[in-house]
Amino acid sequence: xxxxxxxxxxxxxxxxxxxxxxxxxxxxxxxxxxxxxxxxxxxxxxxxxxxxxxxxxxxxxxxxxxxxxxxxxxxxxxxxxxxxxxxxxxxxxxxxxxxxxxxxxxxxxx
Numbered sequence: 001x002x003x004x005x006x007x008x009x010x011x012x013x014x015x016x017x018x019x020x021x022x023x024x025x026x027x028x029x030x031x032x033x034x035x036x037x038x039x040x041x042x043x044x045x046x047x048x049x050x051x052x053x054x055x056x057x058x059x060x061x062x063x064x065x066x067x068x069x070x071x072x073x074x075x076x077x078x079x080x081x082x083x084x085x086x087x088x089x090x091x092x093x094x095x096x097x098x099x100x101x102x103x104x105x106x107x108x109x110x
Contacts, residue, residue: 094100
């Protein structure tokens with residue numbers, strides 16, 4: 001912006017026609033530069049938006065996976081507890097049944 005004003009002041013000292021032509025070209029240059037800047041800014045903004053959306057999606061995926069891991073851990077603990085109960089039940093049945101009683105061979109021999 002400062003450069004534009006300095007150039008514009010210098011060209012107005014020359015002649016009105018040269019100043020008008022130079023100013024017009026200069027305005028076109030700055031317009032194109034600002035359009036290029038706008039397009040670059042918009043491209044950067046779109047890229048940032050895309051990356052933010054990707055990060056948010058990955059965060060949601062991580063939250064879902066973490067919840068799933070917690071659910072699996074809880075289910076695993078339940079199953080371990082059930083296995084212990086069933087194991088104890090089976091041991092109790094085996095000890096109560098005469099089929100699974102250990103035989104003392106020494107006492108039978110005497």
